[in-house]
Amino acid sequence: RFDRKIVLELPQRVARRKILDVHVRKIPLADDVDLDEIASLTIGFSGADLRNLANEAALHAVKEERKKVCMTDFDFAHDKVRMGAQRTDILNPQERRRIAVHESGHAAVAHYLPNTDPVHQVSIIPRGQALGMTEQLPEEDRHNYPEAYLKSRMAIMLGGRCAEQLVFGDVSTGAADDLKNCTELAKRMVAIWGMSEKLGPVHYHIGDEHPFLGYELAQEKDFSEQTATLIDEEVRRLVEEANLLAKSTLEQHRDKLEALTERLLKDETLDHDAVVEVLG
Amino acid sequence: RFDRKIVLELPQRVARRKILDVHVRKIPLADDVDLDEIASLTIGFSGADLRNLANEAALHAVKEERKKVCMTDFDFAHDKVRMGAQRTDILNPQERRRIAVHESGHAAVAHYLPNTDPVHQVSIIPRGQALGMTEQLPEEDRHNYPEAYLKSRMAIMLGGRCAEQLVFGDVSTGAADDLKNCTELAKRMVAIWGMSEKLGPVHYHIGDEHPFLGYELAQEKDFSEQTATLIDEEVRRLVEEANLLAKSTLEQHRDKLEALTERLLKDETLDHDAVVEVLG
Amino acid sequence: RFDRKIVLELPQRVARRKILDVHVRKIPLADDVDLDEIASLTIGFSGADLRNLANEAALHAVKEERKKVCMTDFDFAHDKVRMGAQRTDILNPQERRRIAVHESGHAAVAHYLPNTDPVHQVSIIPRGQALGMTEQLPEEDRHNYPEAYLKSRMAIMLGGRCAEQLVFGDVSTGAADDLKNCTELAKRMVAIWGMSEKLGPVHYHIGDEHPFLGYELAQEKDFSEQTATLIDEEVRRLVEEANLLAKSTLEQHRDKLEALTERLLKDETLDHDAVVEVLG
Amino acid sequence: RFDRKIVLELPQRVARRKILDVHVRKIPLADDVDLDEIASLTIGFSGADLRNLANEAALHAVKEERKKVCMTDFDFAHDKVRMGAQRTDILNPQERRRIAVHESGHAAVAHYLPNTDPVHQVSIIPRGQALGMTEQLPEEDRHNYPEAYLKSRMAIMLGGRCAEQLVFGDVSTGAADDLKNCTELAKRMVAIWGMSEKLGPVHYHIGDEHPFLGYELAQEKDFSEQTATLIDEEVRRLVEEANLLAKSTLEQHRDKLEALTERLLKDETLDHDAVVEVLG
Amino acid sequence: RFDRKIVLELPQRVARRKILDVHVRKIPLADDVDLDEIASLTIGFSGADLRNLANEAALHAVKEERKKVCMTDFDFAHDKVRMGAQRTDILNPQERRRIAVHESGHAAVAHYLPNTDPVHQVSIIPRGQALGMTEQLPEEDRHNYPEAYLKSRMAIMLGGRCAEQLVFGDVSTGAADDLKNCTELAKRMVAIWGMSEKLGPVHYHIGDEHPFLGYELAQEKDFSEQTATLIDEEVRRLVEEANLLAKSTLEQHRDKLEALTERLLKDETLDHDAVVEVLG
């Protein structure tokens, strides 16, 4: 059996169309709205993202005093949902530079490593919970992730922190989420997908977040301390390898990393073409 | 005492007939409907599957504007329940090929190993939660599983992943469920059925999923860390042995594996006879 | 103080009479019904069994269109409660033979070992949850169990599995409950009755099943890992010793084991006298 | 501070009088009832015992058709509460002899060891949950227990089992409660009263039974595994020492032990004077 | 930041005055009642003690048939609350002597060690839950406890048990609460106040009693087994050191300890001056 549950557990195109259908039921749509196209363009959106998309589009139409929601409203909503609302925090120059370096690190590793999704956008404008963001988007829905893809992904996650280390000589608290996501991915590789030779193609129950409480319930581990030690060592090994990969990639392209940082400080947001222009 | 609770804990023929009786009580049946025959043909169906079968048959009859549900409706429902509703995901050629290789791996191991149930169908049409499936069906209800049968079963579960490794040189996230089921089976062999010499004919309480919450409740393990380590080592040994068995089986029949993959890519779904025709 | 709580925690004769009194209060009894005799004959019945006995007797009387429940009804109910309702599963010859071997193993070990209760009946007719059963009944209520009795009992529990191993060369999933019961008994010997010299006459809290939920609640173990390891080793030793005892007993009487198997396949159910006739 | 909470946590004389006052409020008392005397005579009664005493006295008066409850009723109730209602189980001669040996063991150890309370009664008449009982009563309320008293007490608890071992060459399941109580006492000596030199005058939280649920709630142990191991070893040492003490005491007085057994088999219940007469 | 939460977490003078204000709101006070003075004199009272104080004073005034509560009532209530209601238990001479020795031990260690609060009263009259008590009171509210003070305090707690050991050659169950409090203090020194060099100025979460349930909730320890072992060893070391300190102090003043015991047996309660008179 070939399981469809994947890393990000996101709905695929067909599912997205169905979810959209539900959320636009009470919204008067203009004739130009093509739900199939919207479903195609919302790769990487979760169910909640799609509900927000419909709501934001409707709100925008009201604001623009239109009686029907048209494609322009969906375009606006698409940006807002994907990136969060813009914030007006004033960052001092040192902090702003650190963020630019951090995001350039993510983008550069994503650009130079093989087996990665293209960089869609890099930005140092604070939005939602984030002070900056680097966005990758696959060209089409992914149903399955080979090991090589996952290893590149881990290196990209650590790229921001590596760039800080390279440029400033130390790291900061800003990489907490990157570390958490990277560790989570390494754990799944080891415990769920059998990608550690030491632990073999065996499934180890590592628990899921409780959907409501936001943290795991107390669960009896279903393996021994010896196995727990092996899992930790393998997770540590995978993360260290990804870290070294990110580091060597950035050292090799140090000048390009700095060029991207300067461009980001100047333009604040770069699209795919701008990133490619700078990084080559 | 010879316990009737078995691996899959599925109802046997007589029980299936009784379950069907309950679910068709409010359904007007045509004269050609033979519930005994349906019970005989639904080997491997759970209680929930049988309820779905009745519902789907009734829905199909309504769709066809018949006043009574006839045997044709049950035939249609049988397919839908057994395999899930077809999905319209568009997979790219690489993903489609990987799925074909994966399913061919399951099928080939099932075909060449002794002590196995016959391959009923192989398919790479996405249905329900799965992107592909390989289905085995025993010729009659099983009440008891000898050790040799269980070992072959584990190798079949790992056959999909082994085929990916053999053909592409790496594995992917698609085998998560296979690994989980195979590990679960190995654990039961070691802890419930006394099939590890190191641990002896002793029962070790390894916990069941909570039926409602979907995960185990916090339970005090009833054995020591030393025993937990032994269990983990034995589970790992059994899974590794099954993996080697699957691997050597596929290496020995590499050309047939590829033939089956090509046939699957062409026909998408193969029945028992087609599989036998390709694999010999 | 000499504690009355015993292995099976079943009501004794006097208690059974009182329980019967409660359950027949609303049942019209014929003059030939002797509740004292029924209480005497229901050794090994739990409180729930006695309630079922009364209900089944009443149902049988209704079926037979009698206005009062007479002793014949209780005789019928006695069989049904003790053994479960007969099932109509059709087992294939291999499975049927394996069950016959398994039950013969239980019966032969019970027959040849000292300090055991007599074999009351052996059967390979599927009833209730079981595909076969071997029933022992003490000649009178037991209030206390010496160590020698418990060791024989463990060997009898493993006798079915040993017979399978001896005859077919492998074991199957059918012995799961035997292993569980045998392990449970060994644990009590070690932790509750002080029957391991290594652990001494010390009580170790090993937890009880929660009466309602059917599994143990999370409880802090009240002993150290070192003690847990000792308990596991001693339990494993006791079970292994019982296994060897069962095995050597069956090897010594291999021809009788096979004779009993053939007789069972022919007659399906054997009473005490038939078993003695075959086994000598 | 000198803490009043003691081993058995029973109410003392003054407290017993107060508890009696509460429970006789609605009972018409005859003039001869002296509650102070009853309080003096009920050493070892718990609060629940005292409530039962009042209820049983009232029930007895009703049975005897008296309008007021008199001292005779309290005498009757006193026996019933202290020993439980008599049962009419018929034990076979072997079981009856084992119980007599077991109870004689308790009584003989209690008689010959120093620092013990006098034997009040020994009986092999089944009452309440017990098949036999040996009762000790202090001459006056105890407020404090020196170490020597506790060590003798543990030996008395194990005396029944030792006698079985001595006379029959094996032990039985009947000593389960003795082992549990003896272990519990050893644990308190080690963890609560600082009576192990290895662990020092340190308090270790070993948990109490939850008053309502009847078992301990899951609690984080407040000490390390190393300490848990030390506690287990010290508990085991104390229990083994008590066992050796009981054993050597009984071996030294083997003839008296057997004399007491025979007398018990003859008379079924022996009071203090009869025990002293036999044991010297 | 200099934290105000202290060992006993008791309200200071100003807080006591405010608590008193709340509890006397509905009590008619005579003119001689000076709440400021009462607040000054109730060092060591908890909030609950102060509420009891107000209630007991009011009850006493009613008993004395006064319409207003006067200072005399507060004096009476002060004694009752501080020491508990007197009990009328009759202790035998051995128990009474053991208690006198135990309390003399507390008092003597408190008297001879430096960095201690003065002994306010010693008594062997049973009150509340205690059979005897030794009371120390600081001359003014303490806001902060240096390490030297805490070490003396631990020795005082163990002084009662040491005196028993010295005089009777063994210990008893009466010191359970002393051990518990002493262990609790040692744990806080090690885990909360950084007073162990081995563990450094690090905070270790050792859990608090649940205010309502009276015991700790199941909490995941936030440190490793290695650290737990270190904490246990350091706690054991601190308690042993305090025990040796108490022991050597009492051995050095053995004659005074016995003089205090005799005086206590004669007078039952000694105030500060009497203690000083005996101990010098």
Place this chain on the structure above:
Amino acid sequence: RFDRKIVLELPQRVARRKILDVHVRKIPLADDVDLDEIASLTIGFSGADLRNLANEAALHAVKEERKKVCMTDFDFAHDKVRMGAQRTDILNPQERRRIAVHESGHAAVAHYLPNTDPVHQVSIIPRGQALGMTEQLPEEDRHNYPEAYLKSRMAIMLGGRCAEQLVFGDVSTGAADDLKNCTELAKRMVAIWGMSEKLGPVHYHIGDEHPFLGYELAQEKDFSEQTATLIDEEVRRLVEEANLLAKSTLEQHRDKLEALTERLLKDETLDHDAVVEVLG
């Protein structure tokens, strides 16, 4: 992605303005009130602090019999919320001196170490829960904390306790909260921000306080004992290093530390300029 969640998880300027808007909705504001300025000046305030600020300003206006709340009221409230209400505890000279030494230690370490926020105020006037306090304020909102800043911060936290050790030769219970906060910070550095080389850029789940219950819920640790030991060792190392840093800083400026203590004992509260004047 550059995460905005930071050490203290406090709202930034823009967020503070929005929170203020909510809390002043029902308060009549005078024309001189500039909410933007208040938002700018309340760096380091939590959401709860801002609600208190609004409430205290309103209460102050009522007290001053003004009909509208003006900027003066907010100034008063600002002080009260930031520092807590003043208390009138009378501390004895020794305790007062110890607090002065403790706070001088915090202030001196904060002053002499690089990568720190400026000292805003030092005080030995008891307020709220604290007997003294040293307050640092950043010049502008911080969005991100480099490693060097965190290490200085830990040393400042331990500076109070180090000063006590230096001046009095021992420590006291007053540093409990400092130790707790410092340990918490070290743990996050090791487990959340990847700042230990031994543990690498891996995320370890160390649990959060439950917002409502005030303590952590029972959670299964998601790492092995070996990892837990490593984390403990690294946390201990970081805290010890911070302790040595604080100690050497204070030893180097011993005379200034004492000068600051004397000035504090004289003036009780010192602002930034006064601290700089003394420390140079």
